Amino acid sequence: MPEVLTNEAARALLAELPAAPLTGLQQRTAQAIVNLFETSQVLGDYGRVTVLAGDSGHLSFGRSQTTLGSGNLAKLLERYAANPAARWASRLAAYLPRLRARDVALDDDEVLKNILRASADDPVMRDVQDRFFDATYWQVAERAAARTGIGLPLGLAVVYDSQVHGSWALLRDETLRAIGSPDQAGERDWLRRYVAERRRWLAGHRNPLLRKTVYRMDALQRLMDLGAWTLQLPLVVQGQEISPTTLSGLPPGCWDGPVPGSRPLGLQQPMLRGLDVRLVQVGLSERGFDVRADALFGSGLRQVILAWQTRAGQPLTGALDAATVLALAAQ
Known part of the structure; x- marks a missing residue:
């Protein structure tokens, strides 16, 4: 009669097998x-x-x-x-x-x-x-x-x-x-x-x-x-x-849209976020303004836009129309 292994013995035997x-x-x-x-x-x-x-x-x-x-x-x-x-x-x-x-x-x-x-x-x-x-x-x-x-x-x-x-x-x-x-x-x-x-x-x-x-x-x-x-x-x-679900999809914090120039940007609830916001932030950063490119349009970004509008001699709205978004986000 073949020997019957206990669960513990079976686990021990499996542990000794070469790993795949x-x-x-x-x-x-x-x-x-x-x-x-x-x-x-x-x-x-x-x-x-x-x-x-x-x-x-x-x-x-x-x-x-x-x-x-x-x-x-x-x-x-x-x-x-x-x-x-x-x-x-x-x-x-x-x-x-x-x-x-x-x-x-x-x-x-x-x-x-x-x-x-x-x-x-x-x-x-x-x-x-x-x-x-x-x-x-x-x-x-x-x-x-x-x-x-x-x-x-x-x-x-x-x-x-x-x-x-x-x-x-x-x-x-x-x-x-x-x-x-x-x-x-x-x-x-x-x-x-x-x-x-x-x-x-x-x-x-x-x-x-x-x-x-x-x-x-x-x-x-x-x-x-x-x-x-x-x-x-x-x-x-x-x-x-x-899990298989959390291992799939776009990584958090990465954006594939909206495309710059496809919408105006301003402070609202819920906050606007996305690729166009991030590229505007980079554009303002390269123009010497203190802004973090986190892809979120919050009150801090509104203040930076007001400072940029002041320097550029534009109306102080704290918001950007689609054409200005495209201009600031140009790479």
């Missing part, structure tokens, strides 16, 4: 987890611009927050500017010498920040970011995981997070010294120990910004406690749903 390559959905789920850590968005915030006091990376940008200080921001924008279809190629190409030189004065360049925010509306920029971050972080994580003996989908998410966040090798080596390889300790136990080691390291780090990121390890530990090793959907991470 990640499916496309599992890869996007692993990346979504790190997107939430980086920008609080499942699909990532392609136009996110951040400058944190005390951050050695200085100006950071995009879905996986690549930085000026690392030199990767220059590399990303070089690729974008080299694409003949890139909407903002000429504007960003003008900044490339300073980006390559890692000029930290760019931390305070509000025009550059607004152009970066607006560039996320361009499908070319989103595609360039996806390819760049896959090559720079995801593929590196895949190779690092394979060399270490990690094949579980959640394990790939752990390694990917460390590639994006930094210091994978340091904590990997500490874990190897403590309990041996994943093959020796068991992959799941090894990953639990690695996450615990990384949390301890982050919590005691001399940089207060890193100490605040222990939430990343807490979220990964919770997924392990829930048994989400295969990243089967749906999942809740950082209070947000990861």
